Amino acid sequence: MIVLLGVLVVILGFATRRNPLLVVGVAGIVTGLLGKLSPVEILRTFGEGFASSRSVTIFAITLPVIGLLERNGLQQQARTLIGKLSKLTTGRFLTLYLLLRQLTAAVGLQTIAGPAQSVRPMISPMAEAAAERTNRGRPLPERVRERVRSHAAAADTVGLFFGEDCFLAIGSILLITGFVNSTYHTHLEPLQLALWAIPSAVCAFLVHGARLLRLDRGLERELAAVRAESGTGAGASRSDAGDTGDADGVSDTEVGGQRS
Amino acid sequence: MIRSEWFFWLVGAVFLVMAAQMLFDRSNPKRFGSAAFWGLIGACFFYSTWVVQKTAPAEPLGVAVLVMICIGGFHFTGRGTPRTTGPEERTALAARFGNKLFVPALTIPLVAVVCAAGVAKWRIGGTPVLEKGSETILGLGIGAIVALGVGMWVLRERRPSVPVHAGRGLLESMGWALLLPQLLAVLGTIFQTAGLGDQVRRIVEHVLPDGQRFPAVVLYCVGMALLTVVMGNAFAAFPVLTAAIGWPVLVEQMHGDAAAVLAVGMLAGFCGTLCTPMAANFNLVPATLLELKDRYGPIKVQIPTAAALLGCNIAIVYFFAF
Numbered sequence: 028m029i030v031l032l033g034v035l036v037v038i039l040g041f042a043t044r045r046n047p048l049l050v051v052g053v054a055g056i057v058t059g060l061l062g063k064l065s066p067v068e069i070l071r072t073f074g075e076g077f078a079s080s081r082s083v084t085i086f087a088i089t090l091p092v093i094g095l096l097e098r099n100g101l102q103q104q105a106r107t108l109i110g111k112l113s114k115l116t117t118g119r120f121l122t123l124y125l126l127l128r129q130l131t132a133a134v135g136l137q138t139i140a141g142p143a144q145s146v147r148p149m150i151s152p153m154a155e156a157a158a159e160r161t162n163r164g165r166p167l168p169e170r171v172r173e174r175v176r177s178h179a180a181a182a183d184t185v186g187l188f189f190g191e192d193c194f195l196a197i198g199s200i201l202l203i204t205g206f207v208n209s210t211y212h213t214h215l216e217p218l219q220l221a222l223w224a225i226p227s228a229v230c231a232f233l234v235h236g237a238r239l240l241r242l243d244r245g246l247e248r249e250l251a252a253v254r255a256e257s258g259t260g261a262g263a264s265r266s267d268a269g270d271t272g273d274a275d276g277v278s279d280t281e282v283g284g285q286r287s
Numbered sequence: 288m289i290r291s292e293w294f295f296w297l298v299g300a301v302f303l304v305m306a307a308q309m310l311f312d313r314s315n316p317k318r319f320g321s322a323a324f325w326g327l328i329g330a331c332f333f334y335s336t337w338v339v340q341k342t343a344p345a346e347p348l349g350v351a352v353l354v355m356i357c358i359g360g361f362h363f364t365g366r367g368t369p370r371t372t373g374p375e376e377r378t379a380l381a382a383r384f385g386n387k388l389f390v391p392a393l394t395i396p397l398v399a400v401v402c403a404a405g406v407a408k409w410r411i412g413g414t415p416v417l418e419k420g421s422e423t424i425l426g427l428g429i430g431a432i433v434a435l436g437v438g439m440w441v442l443r444e445r446r447p448s449v450p451v452h453a454g455r456g457l458l459e460s461m462g463w464a465l466l467l468p469q470l471l472a473v474l475g476t477i478f479q480t481a482g483l484g485d486q487v488r489r490i491v492e493h494v495l496p497d498g499q500r501f502p503a504v505v506l507y508c509v510g511m512a513l514l515t516v517v518m519g520n521a522f523a524a525f526p527v528l529t530a531a532i533g534w535p536v537l538v539e540q541m542h543g544d545a546a547a548v549l550a551v552g553m554l555a556g557f558c559g560t561l562c563t564p565m566a567a568n569f570n571l572v573p574a575t576l577l578e579l580k581d582r583y584g585p586i587k588v589q590i591p592t593a594a595a596l597l598g599c600n601i602a603i604v605y606f607f608a609f
Contacts, residue, residue, distance in 0.1 A: 052360065
């Protein structure tokens with residue numbers, strides 16, 4: 028029963044934000060000692076575990092080619108492609124972005140987009156611009172803008188999480204095969220696991236996509252209510268409006284520059 | 288026959304070459320720590336071959352792993368300023384190469400799948416071309432090498448040092464986190480060796496008598512999600528709950544399909560990641576980047592999706608894994 032304290036070390040370590048490597052090291056040693064392994068046996072287990080789970084870290088072999096593509100403008104090219112979607116409504120635009128994020132992550136392009144690479148410079152400004160069109164060109168009230176931005180970030184994260192596991196060389200898939208094959212002396216292929224991630228990925232697109240499409244109606248209703256309330260327009264959010272306009276302008280010129 | 292060990296040596300060699308570059312990179316304030324960390328990993332990839340064959344003792348490797356944990360855990364690794372292209376240059380390059388940039392990236396999964404599905408059946412004089420049981424991993428390695436060749440051809444890059452430098456930049460920016468999944472797999476092995484799985488199985492059998500399948504599936508999936516919410520990391524929750532419920536109860540006792548149970552179990556953990564501020568880089572960093580007043584804005588938006596998907600994952604395991 029006392030071996031369970033090893034799990035407690037992991038939970039407490041991660042929950043109190045200690046360095047994960049140290050948490051793993053301490054939890055391994057503590058669990059081993061509680062399980063009545065001698066110090067030499069613990070070292071041997073660490074060694075044998077490392078040797079038989081090397082397959083988890085082999086995705087590092089793809090870094091040179093991904094690095095080469097990124098220094099030649101891979102992320103910029105992805106943004107150019109997304110920029111062509113600028114005529115859609117907020118919900119439809121984010122649904123398409125969700126799909127693109129899932130598909131690219133599923134073929135191993137997880138770093139092509141992300142909060143810093145695409146959401147801030149591109150996705151969030153474009154989603155806001157679309158919402159402003161819904162608002163007849165007027166700046167968005169604070170609450171609505173927060174909601175649109177939150178949805179932009181969420182579409183990216185959901186797309187990544189429920190796309191990347193369909194790629195066979197991702198950390199989580201290799202962790203499953205590495206752990207199971209070395210611990211239970213069985214044989215699982217990464218490809219089998221990646222295929223089993225597809226049903227959940229489809230569910231994720233249907234569930235989150237449907238919510239994003241409903242977002243359009245929600246935004247319309249909320250914006251109509253705000254317009255009816257204030258009558259003269261949102262004076263309070265004028266200062267933020269300039270900020271949004273700038274961000275949008277930047278991305279527009281960038282896209283234009285890339286096309287020419 | 289192409290052996291998986293050769294591929295591990297190639298990965299080890301890549302780490303060693305990058306470690307050597309780090310050693311002489313004066314722009315990295317922690318160049319000695321970084322070089323030691325990645326050099327040690329590279330060397331361990333070679334030494335492990337003999338540990339797996341049981342011709343060398345595993346204890347020195349265990350010591351090396353603990354040294355790596357200390358170097359990474361006490362922040363002795365750092366990153367240099369990579370010699371790379373700027374944003375304007377990249378925009379110009381993207382305009383020049385266009386969608387050709389995607390070709391090398393798509394080569395990796397394509398070659399990997401071809402190897403796993405097609406080349407795996409090839410034989411020369413009765414021996415398979417690819418080592419049996421490692422076809423996907425070898426496919427990934429071959430895919431990465433082919434993609435590098437394709438990439439250098441498409442981008443007209445003749446210097447092999449350029450992709451190595453670019454890859455090292457990515458390696459340094461990921462830092463010690465790159466080793467975390469493997470160490471969690473090691474931790475899972477230690478849990479099992481120390482008898483943790485048996486302990487928890489006894490408790491689970493006590494709580495869930497006569498092998499009821501639905502409560503066991505719910506316990507595994509919801510457990511993955513909740514433990515991930517607490518720890519902020521589905522990878523860390525995976526060895527714990529798989530050693531406890533996933534493997535002994537769902538796979539061994541109830542004869543569930545291992546690939547389905549474990550793959551979907553991990554995704555149930557991802558549902559937890561969507562809901563927790565503990566996963567700061569996924570949930571709080573975007574809020575900061577987007578200058579949101581409500582730091583939990585993205586989490587609030589993600590919770591309904593996460594709840595629905597947790598239900599989907601439970602249903603997938605329950606209906607299709609048995």
